[in-house]
Amino acid sequence: MLVHRIQHNIPLAPLTTLRLGGCARWFLTCHTLDHLQQGLQFAKAHKIPWYVLGGGSNLIIADELFPGLVLHIQLLGIESIATACGQDQLLTVQAGEPWDEFVQFCVNHGFVGVECLSGIPGSIGATPIQNVGAYGQDVQQCIEKVFALDSHTLEPVVFTNTQCQFGYRTSRFKTIDSQRFIITQVQFRLSTHAPPCIAYPELAERLTQHPDYRPNTPITQQLQCIRDTVIAIRRGKSMVVRMDDPNSRSVGSFFINPIVDQASFTKLQTHHPSLSIPHFPTADGIKIPAAWLIEQAGFHKGYRYQNVKISDHHTLALVNDGGTTEQLLTLAQHIQQQVANQFEIQLTREPVLMPI
Template sequence: MTTSASTTGSASGSTAGPAIAPLTSLRVGGPARRLVVARTEDELVEAVLGADAAGEPLLLVGGGSNLLVADAGFEGTVVQVATTGVRLGSEDACGGAVVTAAAGERWDALVARAVAHGWSGVEALSGIPGTVGATPVQNVGAYGQDVSQTIATVRTLDRVTGRQRTFAGADLRFGYRTSRLKTERVALHGEHAESRYVVLDATFQLRLAGRSAPVAYAELARRLGVEVGERVPSADVRAAVLALREGKGMVWDEAHLHDHDTWSAGSFFTNPVLGPEGAAALPEGAPRYPAGTGEHGEPLVKTSAAWLIEHAGFGKGYGLPGPAALSTKHALALTNRGTARAADLLALAREVADGVRERCGVRIVNEPVLVGCSL
C-alpha cells in the first residue's frame, strides 16, 4: 500500500490539532487529533485500518455537507476521502450505462457528466453537495429521485474483517434517508459504535434515454411546465433543479460562499413518516403523502418538516441577527451567519424541534450526522 497520504495532527492528541470546521459546509467544529487526506483507495484503506489497529476513533469526511461537529472537536483520526476516478463499464441499449465512481468524486460532477452523456436517472439530484461515497449511506434524494433507484452495487471496506465487501443495491436495505451502510454499526473502540462499512466506490446503472425519468415531484413539474409523470430532456431537469435549489440557498459552491444562507447542512430535519395515529393527529392543513406500509402492514404517511416548522412559529430567518438562524430562503435549513459555534446551531435546533413537538405533536429528527454532540 502507498504511504503518501497527507497527514497532519498532534501525536499527543492536544487541542492544537488540525481544524475540522473548514472541511464542513456549516464551518463549525473544533480540532481533530489527526487529519489524513486519502487521495487513493490504498491510502483510504490504510488510514482506516491504521486507525482501527491503533484503537483510535475514526471520522470519515467527504464533502462535509452533512456533518455537525462539536466545538470540542474530535479526539481521533479524521480521514478526508479525496479519492477520484470515474469509469464506464458498459453502455448499450439493453443494460444502459454502467458507471462506477470513486467515493471521493464530487456527486454533482457525476450528475453533470451523466446529463451531458444522455444518461438518465440522477438528473433531479443535481446540485446536491458532497461526494459519491456518501450517497448510498444516506440514500440521498431530492425532487422525487433517490440513489436507490440507480445504484447497482457498492464496494466497501468491512472494518470488522479488514476485507472488501461488495453489496448489490437490493441488499443495502434502502429506506428514507437511510441504508444498512448507515445503520449497521459496530463498537470497535470501547462502547462507541461506528459505521462498519467504508464506501470505496459505487456503481450506477443509468438509462440511455436523453430524457429524464418521469418527473415525480410537483414543485419540479410546475417549474418545468409539465404534468407529474411526464418525461423531459434531462438537461432541462438539471437546470430547473439547480434554479430551485439556488432559490432556497442550497447551492454550495465558490460562487455562493458570500451568501450565509448557503452555510448550512441542507435540510437539517428529515420529513417525519407517521403511522395512522400520528397522521391523524397532524395539524389541519399539514401535507400528507403516502409512504408505503409499516412492518405490520399499516399505511404510513410522510409529512413536511418545513411546513411543521413554519406552522410552529419558526419562519424563514428565525434567529436573526444571531450567529445561528434559519435560512432566509428555506425554514428547513439551519445556517451559520458567519460567527456561529456548534453550540449555537445545536441550541437553535433544539428550540425548533421542541417547538414543533409542543405545538404540532410531532417529533422531528436531525438529518446531518452529529459528532460529539446530540439534540
C-alpha cells in the same frame, strides 16, 4: 507505512459547508484503498477513534478537538461499462468524486436517472449513506452495487442494491452498520433510452418555462434543461452551496419529514380541528412536511438564536452566521421541543453528528 503523510491538528470547519467544528488531532488524505487500510491500522495501533469525511455537507462537527484520525476520502475516477443489451450504462465511480460533477457528466452523455439530483453538494461515497434524494429521485433508484472496506476485517466487501437496505433518507450504512463500512466506489445503472421522468409537480411546472425544453429534443438537451431548472429552484431556496450566499452555509435540510401511521394522523387532525394539515401518503405511512410543523410551532424563516438562524429562504435549513456548533444544536433542540409540545411529533435530525 504512511505515517509521514498523517497531518496534525487540522481545522475541520473549512472542510464543511456549515463552516463549523474544531480541529482533528490526526488527519489523512486518502487517495487509495491502501491509504484507507493503513489509516485504519494506525488508528487501531494507537487506540484512537477514526472518522470518515467526504465533502462535509451533511456533517455537524463538535466545537472541541476531535481526538482521533480523520480519513478524508479523495479516491477519484469514473469507469463506464456498457451492458450487454446496450440499453443501460453501468458506471463505477470512486467515492471521492464530487457528486454534482458526476451528475453533469451523466447529463452530457445522455445517461438518464440522476438529473433531478443536480446541485446537491458532497461526494459520491456519501450518497448511499442517507439515500440522497430530491425532486422525485433518489440514488436508491439507480445504485447497482456499493463497494466498501470493512473496518472490522480491513477486507473489501460488495453490497447489492437490496443489501444496502435503503429507505427514506436512510440505509444500513446510517443505521445498523453506522461507522463500520467505508464506501470506496458506487456502481450506478443509468438508462440510455428511457425518457426522463419528472415526478415532482413544482419541477414539471417550472420546466415548461425553460426556453429550450421540448420533449422531442435530443436527450442531452432535455437533461440539461432539467438540470438547469432544478438548480434554479434550489438557488432560490439557498440549497446550492455558493460563497456569495450566506444562507447556503448549512447542511441542507436539518430535519427529515416525519412519516406517521393513519391512526396517529387521525389523532393529530382531531387535536387540531382548525388546522388543514398538509400530508402526502407514502408506502410507509403519511408524510407531513417538517417545514410546516416548524412554522406552526412558532418559528419562521430568518428566526435567529444567537449567531445561528433559520435560513431566510428555507424553513428546514439551519444556517451558521458566525456561531458555534453548540448554538446550532441548541436552536435545533428548541425547534424539536416546540414541535413535540404542540404536535407530539419528534423531528429527526437529517445530518450526522461527528462523535468525539
